[in-house]
Each structure stands twice: as structure tokens, then as C-alpha cells.
Amino acid sequence: MLDPVRPASKPPEQDDAFRPSLPEVYASVHVPTGGRWIRRFLAFAGPGYMISVGYMDPGNWATDITGGSRFGYTLLTVILLSNLMAILLQALAVRLGVATGRDLAQACRDHYSKPVNFALWLACEAAIVACDLAEVIGTAIALQLLFGIPLIAGALLTALDAFLLLLLINKGFRLLEAFVIALLVVIASCFALQIAAAAPPLADVLRGFVPSPRIVADREMLYVAIGILGATVMPHNLYLHSSIVQTRAYGKSVRARRAAIRWATLDSTIALTLALFINAAILIVAAAVFHASGHDEVAEIGDAFHLLSPLLGLGVASTLFAVALLASGLNSTVTATLAGQIVMEGFLRLRIPNWARRLITRAIAIVPVIVVTAIYGEKGTGQLLVLSQVILSMQLPFAVIPLVRFVSDRRKMGVFAVSRWTSGLAWLVAGVIVVLNVKLLADTLLS
Template sequence: MNKDLAIADSETTTQTAETIPTSGWRRERTQTTLPEAFRSVKIPKNGSTFRKFLAFAGPGYMVAVGYMDPGNWATDLAGGSQFGYTLLSVIMISNLMAIVLQALSGKLGIVTGRDLAQACSDHYSKPVNFGLWILCELAIAACDLAEVIGAAIALNLLFGIPILYGVILTALDVLIILLLQNKGFRYLEAMIIALIATIGLCFAFELIWSTPNMGDVFQGFVPTTEIIKNPEMLYIAIGIIGATVMPHNLYLHSSIVQTRQFEQTALGKKQAIRFSTWDSTIALFFALFINAAILIIAAAVFHTAGRTDVAEIGEAYHLLAPMLGTSLAAILFGVALLASGQNSTLTGTLAGQIVMEGFLNIRLAPWLRRLITRMIAIIPAVIVTALYGDKGTMDLLILSQVILSFQLSFAVVPLVQFTSSKKKMGQFVNPMWLNILAWFIAVIIMGLNIYLLYRTFSG
């Protein structure tokens, strides 16, 4: 392992010293993304397709974490308890949008050698870049805030730890990421996949106990015009989309695909794009399962019993045990929430490091970047919890999702713009059908998020 890391470090030094090709960009790029992990994972040159795919597998699951974070839980719970299975179609559509955008993000990193933040830095003027950086940092802080609150709520529900103390305890996870980063990038991926498996297993049991009507479940995946006609249903549907497609994931994915040592040839990049797309697509179907499971459980347990008012995580936790007849249902719900919050904080830190290095060309020690990110999230959570209690943290969770919705368009539009450019992507430029689809998704996301912001601030 140490020998492999030493080889990877020497290759990283060589790659950093070289100038990455810059056709179509305003300036040259001389720094690599995440230098401590850049091209550190070997890809077998010989062997089966499946073996090569396994070498590429990992980044997709790190990205999928953002699609099942605690910020999604409230919207899924509200959608299921109020409207039954109807909004399952919205979860599916938002996941399909995410699959397209993450595939484009991975392709951008593989082809250009730039993550999305670096691409913006090398394309736009300094004032525009500074504005994009500020917006992105706000989004990452908001996302981290949702994870902090989610983990604190889980600690409170499982162990009775006051939310204020739980928020402070979440800062200790900095030790976990530092340990795993020192061991190697694959160790970090392995832990994240293990936590995703834990979440999936917990919800598999919850689904069995809730005994949903499978006919209604399958029907819920079929879109209906009722979603558009019913203003309250539309509002929650937009919230689900806003909470599902996360802007920081686009920056993260375009960077971590470069941890693989794929050949820097047209054939090597084509293979890397194919395996990267498979990886993220499969991982996002796991995220679809988790989000759909939360909504299905809320529909089967709460909606069918007439409890259409359940929208808060804590309330759902306390109702699950008596309504399902087993205390284990509530415990597994809490364990899944804790695993979700912990998982999301790990990837959020990497995204923060990528954004700061990419936009500003400033490199900080991983522990310092981690500490800054955590403090930005923890300080508001501590203040609000101390002043307003548990209710204040839920309001803060909602505010974090509004901030994420606002920033999303500022990540999606550059991504589609860059991957649609022949000068920047060469032979890997998006085909016409993909361009049309990508811009359609971008316009839909912008329109829905503008409406969500309007509804939120107009009360």
C-alpha cells in the first residue's frame, strides 16, 4: 500500500508540474485537483470489464450521499404523509435529472483535467468567479448545516443528547476524515459505501414492517397532472427536486473522478467516461431507493392512518414505534439518520476543499479546511439552538434548503455550457440530443427553484 502511494505521489508531482492542455480556455491550468489523491487509484490495464469497472467504482457513491442527506428527509416525509404515494414520480424524475447532470460532471473532469470550480476559474472573469465562489461557499455551508442538524437530531433521538451538545459533538468527525485521508482515498470511499449500506438495510426493514400497498406504490411512480394542479402538492414537489439535486455534488464529482489513473488518451478517456457514468448511475439508483423508501413509509404508516401533518424528523421517529408495533422501527430510523448525517459531512468537506482550491487557487491543509467548514455550519446551529430550541433548528434546516435551491442554477448552467463546447471538450462534446436534454433540465431546475424561492419568501 505504501509503495503504491509513493508511486502515486511521484506521478502526482509530475502531473502537477506539467501544464494540462487548455484548448478553449482563457488561461492555462498548472495545478491538479485534490493533489493528495490525484491519480492515486490504479486502473488495471488487463483483465475483465467488470474488474476495470470495480476500479472506477467509488466516486459515484460519494456523490450519491448528497442525494440522501437529512435535508431530503423532511420533504420526503411531508410528501408521503400528506399525499400518499403520488409524489414518488417526482423523486424518480429528480433522480433521472441528477443522473444526467452527474454524468456530465464526471465527463468534464475526465476530459479537461479540471473540476467544475477550476473550469469556471479558467473561463470567467475574476469578478464573476468571485461571485460564483461566494455563492458556492454559502451552498456548502448550508448543506453542511443540514448535515450537522440531522446528526444532532439523530443523537438526540437515539441517546437523549440535547441537540445543542449534539451539534458540538459533530465537530469531532474531523478526526475521522483526517484518519481516512491519511490511509488513502479508497478507505474513505469504503467507509462511505458502508454507511450507505447501513442506511439501505435500515430502510429495507422499515419497508417490510410498514407493509405498503405495492399496487399504489407502482402507480405513484407514474406522473400525474394533479401534482401541477394542486398548489400545496406542487410546492412540496419542488422542494423534493430542490433537496435532491445538490450543487456541491457537481463540483465534487468532477474532481474525484480524477483520482483514477486512467490513460490520458482518447481511448482511455472514453473508457473512463463510460465506467464513471455507470458508477454514478448505479449509485444514484441507491439514492432513489432511500428517498422513495422514506416517502413510502410515510405514506403507508402516516397517510393511511390519517396523520397527514407529519413533516418533522423527530415527530416521525416518535410515531413509528407505536404505529408499527416495534421499538426497533424507531431505532433503525435514528441509526439511518445518524449514518446519513455523518456520511454527508465527510463528502461536504471534500467539496469545500475543491471549491476553494479551484476558484481561488488557494491550498489549505485538509484539517484547516475541514475546521473552517465545520465552524461555518456549527456556529449558526449552536446560536439558533441556544436561543430558540429544537423548533429553531428545524427552521434553520428549511433555510439551508432554500439557499441550496438558489445556488443550484449557478452550478448547473456552467456545467452544461462547458460540456456543450466543442473547443473545450473536443471529440467528447455533448451530442445534440444530450445538449437539448441538459439545457431542458437546466431551465426546468431554474424555473422550479425561482418558484420555490417565491413561495418561501411570500409565505
């Protein structure tokens, strides 16, 4: 069990079996105990933005472009609901990490048997590879669109980002967070300009946020909707967030940990609101530019790039699109690497050098991209990108259910256990995820 002898109100560092998550940066960021509230908030600002990267990676682009071009603004409601689910689940991940001093992988290792832990590790590794697959494709496409680099060569070049992460993390965790936030600003700025140029009808946009029964009734729309869900609520982000929140030196007392949970949750909520804006912006641009002009079959990022400037009447629109895509791909590599390290160390207690871990994961993702590109051409990569997001969605229950179970158990969380209302809402979210995945699987097999 997750250390039932030690109540969560006791500092985790007093446990003989305590092993910090990401020990090289554990409690490395100072948190002021006095002064103005803004100083304490800024001390906790950062992990939420690193988490938000996973909610706007290249996989989101594929599903959002497909959803916007085919179905107009209808799937905006899926983006909104997915983001609300993400805000709740990431808040639970924060609570687990701060209250117990364990990340989600370590908590699973403490609680479940070895066979179950091995199965959960495999499921999470599959999610990380699927996420990495999306990053490889997105970054390679961006390099091709901006610099004319062939897709296969661009995919091979993405292996070099392992060294970028090493350089940044060796300079300190705050520098890594600053790098991520800077790229997020680039992405948000690019899409703010495109939204302004597209000038979508406000009434249609607002109507898109209203749930429609068509989403469940239409199998093709449901497939894309679950792809959006998989691209938005990322299973490995739950492991990552429960770990990197512990980079803050927030103190050992119950009061200090309560404050840490409050500030870290505020940080992730603000960051995920930014992710909501960017995901919605991608779909809105696709709906306003492609769907409205009759180009409802635009599903490839490359097609969107070539059509965006002519249809929008803004020469720089396509370049902004590609720059944002490149920034998204680079950003996502950071979080996927850290998540892989956390999962491997938490479940298996196996430590390998970060560069080796990154190159292994990236090699597994590069191979299918090269094979699909060689056999089916560039069109195949777009379908592979959407498929990777559906795979991510299928892995969600294996991360969500243990998380909700742990934070609801007072024997494990002590005074930090969530309320019955929050627990019920979290179980409802987990149930919705499971039901949607079962329906998708049944429809896919029957078809």
C-alpha cells in the same frame, strides 16, 4: 476560456498551466488495462457512491418525511425525476473532469471573469453551508434520539468529524470510499426492513410515480417538491464528482479517457439508483405509516422517530430509523468537506489545511442551529432543515448552467463534447430547474 489552445483530445498534463484537482490523491488508484471487465469496473467503483451520499443526506429525510406525511405517495414522481436529472448531470460532471483534467470550479475559473467567478464561488459556498447545516441538524438529532444527548451539545460534537475525515483520507482514498459504502449499506438495510414492515400498497406506490398537475398548482406542495429537488440534485456534488473521478489513473490517450468516462458513468448511475431507493423508501414509509393513519402533520425527524414504532408495530423500527440517520449524517460530512476544498482551491487557488476548512464550515453551520434551538426549540430545527434544502435548490442554476455550457462546447471538449441530443436534454433540465426556482421565489415573496 477553458484552455481553447489545447484541444480536449490532448492530455491535460501536457498543459503548462495544469494543476491537478485534489493533488494529494490525484491518479492514486490503479486502473488495470487488461483482464476481465469486472476488474476495470471495480477500479472505477467508489466515486459514484461518494456522490450518492449527498442525495440521501439528512436534508432529504426532512423533505421526504414532510412530503410523505402530508401528501402521501404523490411526490414520488418528484423523487424519480430529480434522480434522473441527477444521473444526467453527474454524468456530465464526469465527462468534464476526465476530458479536460479540470474540475468544474477550475473550468469556471479558466472561462469566466474574476467578478463572475467570485459570485459563483459565493453561491457554491452558500450551498455547502446549507448542506452542512442539514448534516449538523441530522447528526445532532440522531445522537439525541439514540443516546439522549441534548440537541445543542450534539451539534457541538459534530465539529469533531473533521478529524474523522483527516484520518481516513490519510490512509488512502480507497479506504475513504470503503467507509462511505459501508455506511450506505447500513442505511439501505435499515430502510429495507422498514419497507418490509410497512407493507405499503403496491398500486398506490406505483401511482405515486406518475406526474400529477397538483404538484405545480398547490403552492405548499410545490415548496416541498422544490425542497426535494434541492435535497436530491446537489450543486456542490457537480464540483465534487468532476474532481474525485480524477483519482483514477486511467491513462492519457483518447481511448483510455473514453473508457474512463464510460466506467465512471456506470458507477455513478448504479450508485444514484441506490439513492433513489433510499429516498423513495423514506417517503413511502412516511406515507404508509403517517399519512395513512391520519398523522399528516409529521414534519419533524424527532416526531417520526417517536411515532414510527407504535404505528408500525415494530419495536426496533425507531432505532433502525435513528441508526440510519446517524450513518447518513456521518457520511455526508465527508463529501461536504471535500467539496469545500475543491471549490476553494478551484475558484480562488487558496489552500488551507483540511481540518481548518472543515472546522470553519462546520462552525458557520453550528451557530444557526444553536440560535434556532435556543429560541424556537426543537421544532424550529425541522423548519430550518427544510429551508436549507430550498436554499440548495436556489443555488442549482449557478452550477448546472456552466456545466452544461462547458460539455456542449466542442472548442473546450473536443471529441468528448456531448451530442446535440444530450446537450438539448441537459439544457431542458437546466431550464426546468430555473423555472421552478423562479416560481418558488415569486410565490414566497407574494405570500
